[in-house]
Amino acid sequence: MASIPQGSAQSHSSNNEGNNTIPLIIVTILFFMWGAITSLNDVLIPHLKSVFTLTYMQAALVQLWFFGAYFLVSLPAGMYVRSFGYKKGAVTGLVIAAIGCLLFYPAATSSYNFFLFAFFILAAGITVLQVAANPYVAVLGSPKTASSRLTLTQAFNSLGTTVAPKLLAGVILGGATFLGAEELAKLSPEELHAYHLTEASSVQMPYLMLAGVLLLLAVIFAFAKLPTIVDAHDENDKGIKQAILSNLEAVKAYPRLALGVLGIFLYVGAEVSIGTYLVNFLGLERVAGLPAAKAAEDYLYLYWGGAMVGRFIGFFVMRYIRPGIVLSVCAGSTITLIMIATFASGPAAMWSLIAVGLFNSIMFPTIFTMALHDIGKYTSQGSGLLCMGIVGGAIVPYAQGGLADTIGLQVSFLLPAACYLFIFYFGAKYANLTKSEEEVREAVPAA
Structure with a gap:
């Protein structure tokens, strides 16, 4: 988070x-x-x-x-x-x-x-x-x-x-x-x-x-x-009206920042949405038929634990591979896993969705740093705009809930898959960005 x-x-x-x-x-x-x-x-x-x-x-x-x-x-x-x-x-x-x-x-x-x-x-x-x-x-x-x-x-x-x-x-x-x-x-x-x-x-x-x-x-x-x-x-503290104008100026000057805000919105939305419905997903007879208590106690923590483990792996991997490439590989992996979870059944579907947490691990800080990379005086405004994207955690699960009620819970996971598709595009588009500078990395919030 x-x-x-x-x-x-x-x-x-x-x-x-x-x-x-x-x-x-x-x-x-x-x-x-x-x-x-x-x-x-x-x-x-x-x-x-x-x-x-x-x-x-x-x-x-x-x-x-x-x-x-x-x-x-x-x-x-x-x-x-x-x-x-x-x-x-x-x-x-x-x-x-x-x-x-x-x-x-x-x-x-x-x-x-x-x-x-x-x-x-x-x-x-x-x-x-x-x-x-x-x-x-x-x-x-x-x-x-x-x-x-x-x-x-x-x-x-x-x-x-x-x-x-x-x-x-x-x-x-x-x-x-x-x-x-x-x-x-x-x-x-x-x-x-x-x-x-x-x-x-x-x-x-x-x-x-x-x-x-x-x-x-x-x-x-x-x-x-x-x-x-x-x-x-500094000049950023000039009231709400000036802050809004400053934010618009930052987005206009750096379109990558605007795409980064959308990336954060979709990533947080997809991550939270999968966590929201994972227990119900594991309860489906076609998947595992688990009681809610067993699904939450024995399997939900693995989804979030995967993100914790993946952060340590990502720390070492991104010392040698450009962040955009790692981001695209992780996003592509999540799409593949969600497609398996959506259309398969039994253990294959169950473990595929749980494994998404492992590949979620590096996405938030990587999107954040790529969006802020080399934007100079707009770094502060950019950080604030990116954090506003966290509201995706409110919108995407709500939208998936609507899909689950109409087309079924398992198929509704195509929505998070679509979110990760944009993240794949963002990573591939800016794959040639060099690693972020120290001051940019320090602007990333805890995720």
Whole structure:
């Protein structure tokens, strides 16, 4: 998953590596937590779909509200952080995210719409947290090792997306007794309401635990001795109108940047969409016929874990092969795997879709750096535009849900395949770009 950088920042404190070990550990834990929380959506969506008898499109509203918060909250979050400071911003983000988790408790005795509201508040808190916490990765140590610290935090973000489904899927889904449409139709309104309450209540304890952890981190962060970060204000900070004009100027000057924004939109959309429907896909009789709990606990983590492993492989591969070529090869591989998953059955279909995670690994940072490569003074605007593309995680799963309701879930995966087709084109078109400069690599957010 991706986190949002906001402008450039500098520290007025010493960058001694030894003095920053504890703060770096704290920030790394934050990356782990928001990775874990985001991946839990993929566990909850099939659960809520069954509990509230939703269509695929209705179930995808979770991602629409969650990733929509990234798009809507990032700008006011940046303004808040600039006004009150990065440290207070991080604490505020943690508290808001904790409130979002706490809202899952009353949501379980209310309605699906209440769940969507809780998801939005949770995502809003994570957005504020990311805007505030990302700059600490750059200042907690020497500028020369900023890239290695970014790689470390990305790895822990991926670790969170990997272990959360494994650890909590059983708690959320293990005791669920999913009823079919015919069985639900036989229940009286009172019995149906009681069923909803019983099944939805399984999310209460896990999210209460997450709320407790987030509040504890807020207290630790509030009292931790962290470097003071000051924005390096420049001509980019001239108000919203000027920022929009600047962004348009950047896109006009560098069409590659515009294609990169579309690439990020489609990549995040495809990655999130596959994760969203993977549990339901594994439940299809034609594929594996797995119960939701087993699919989430034993297989969902492999999809996200593949991305974590692939990042380390990609780190070494791209030292010798141009990023565009690697991006095209990975995109071509995902298209092939999705086509197998769409038209095959049994283990071939199951493992093909799970393996997509491995090839997703390098896409976000590679598209990001290729889009920003050698665009000079527009790097800051470009970074902001690319992060806006993360809203693809809200739109593409919703669109695939509509397809799943009309043409079937398995065939609907042709939509993510089409997204990767554009990414293949982007990598091939700019395959001759040289490797990104150090300062461009450091502009890439954790994904």
